[in-house]
Amino acid sequence: MNNKPKLPTFDRSIFTVNHSLNDKIDLLTKNEDFQENHKKLRKILKKSAI
Amino acid sequence: MNKPSYKIETSADGLWYEFVSDSQHKSIRKGVGYYLYEENDIEYAELAFGDILPNGNIDIKAISDNQDMVIVLSTVIITLYNFFELYPQKTVVFTGSSASRNRLYRAIISKLFEEGRQFFDVSGINYDGSKELFIKNKDYLAFQISLKNE
Numbered sequence: 001m002n003n004k005p006k007l008p009t010f011d012r013s014i015f016t017v018n019h020s021l022n023d024k025i026d027l028l029t030k031n032e033d034f035q036e037n038h039k040k041l042r043k044i045l046k047k048s049a050i
Numbered sequence: 051m052n053k054p055s056y057k058i059e060t061s062a063d064g065l066w067y068e069f070v071s072d073s074q075h076k077s078i079r080k081g082v083g084y085y086l087y088e089e090n091d092i093e094y095a096e097l098a099f100g101d102i103l104p105n106g107n108i109d110i111k112a113i114s115d116n117q118d119m120v121i122v123l124s125t126v127i128i129t130l131y132n133f134f135e136l137y138p139q140k141t142v143v144f145t146g147s148s149a150s151r152n153r154l155y156r157a158i159i160s161k162l163f164e165e166g167r168q169f170f171d172v173s174g175i176n177y178d179g180s181k182e183l184f185i186k187n188k189d190y191l192a193f194q195i196s197l198k199n200e
Contacts, residue, residue: 005138005197008169010131011055018059024066024106028083033110033147034098041096041145042089044192047179049090 053124053165060129064136065095067129068102073116080122081108082129084142095137097144099126099154111147123161130162134197145175145192152190159193160186171196 028034056069067082079102084095101112116122130142146152163172163184174190175181181194 005134006169006200007135007138007197008131008166010128012132014055014057014128015132016057016059017062018068019062021059021061021066021068022063024061024068024081024108025063025083025085027106028066028085028098028108031107031110034085034108037098037110037145037147038085038096041143041192044145044175044179045089045094045143048175048181048192 054121055125055128056121058125058129058132060132064133067132069125071114071116071118071122073118076116078114078116080125082126083108084133084137084140086137086140093140095133095140095142097130097142099144111151113150119157123158126158127162127165130195131166138197140196142195143192155193156187156190159184159195162195169198171198 058067058069060067065084069080071078071080081100081102083098085098086095098110100108100110101114103109144155146155159172162170163186172184173181173194174184174188175192175194177191
């Protein structure tokens with residue numbers, strides 16, 4: 001049985017790696033609006049798992 | 051997927067994407083982030099989307115209305131495709147920071163659902179906490195996407 005997820009085809013040529021973006025995800029985690037939203041989402045997911 | 055989309059810059063790990071929303075009115079730098087975390091043995095990636103501010107931070111509450119919604123939605127969906135190529139076992143989740151942002155997310159999911167339902171399991175989480183397969187045009191509190199297994 002092959003459980004490998006199937007992927008859609010898309011144009012990879014539109015992507016360019018920019019190493020100056022590498023720390024942006026860490027910046028996101030310091031964003032207060034994101035932190036608030038993250039807490040809200042975790043509560044929603046916890047409730048939906050019950 | 052061959053819909054018009056913007057050129058995308060990405061971090062090396064594929065967790066952060068930026069592109070420029072361009073119209074006759076203005077150019078706005080947009081960011082899409084996938085924040086990885088684990089809970090109850092499920093590997094989640096929380097999607098965040100917003101405008102990039104001059105200081106490099108992201109405003110996830112921004113409503114820019116730059117008359118290019120279709121291209122922006124297609125571009126965000128392509129970041130999802132790329133993300134799942136790199137992280138096929140993750141479950142992408144998100145909720146809007148406001149009702150209008152949730153409507154935007156619903157539009158993204160509707161478009162994804164139209165174009166890629168054969169690839170993705172898409173669920174909506176209702177306001178009472180119940181989860182169901184996504185129904186187009188229905189209002190949800192949060193959304194969940196994972197790749198289908200072959």
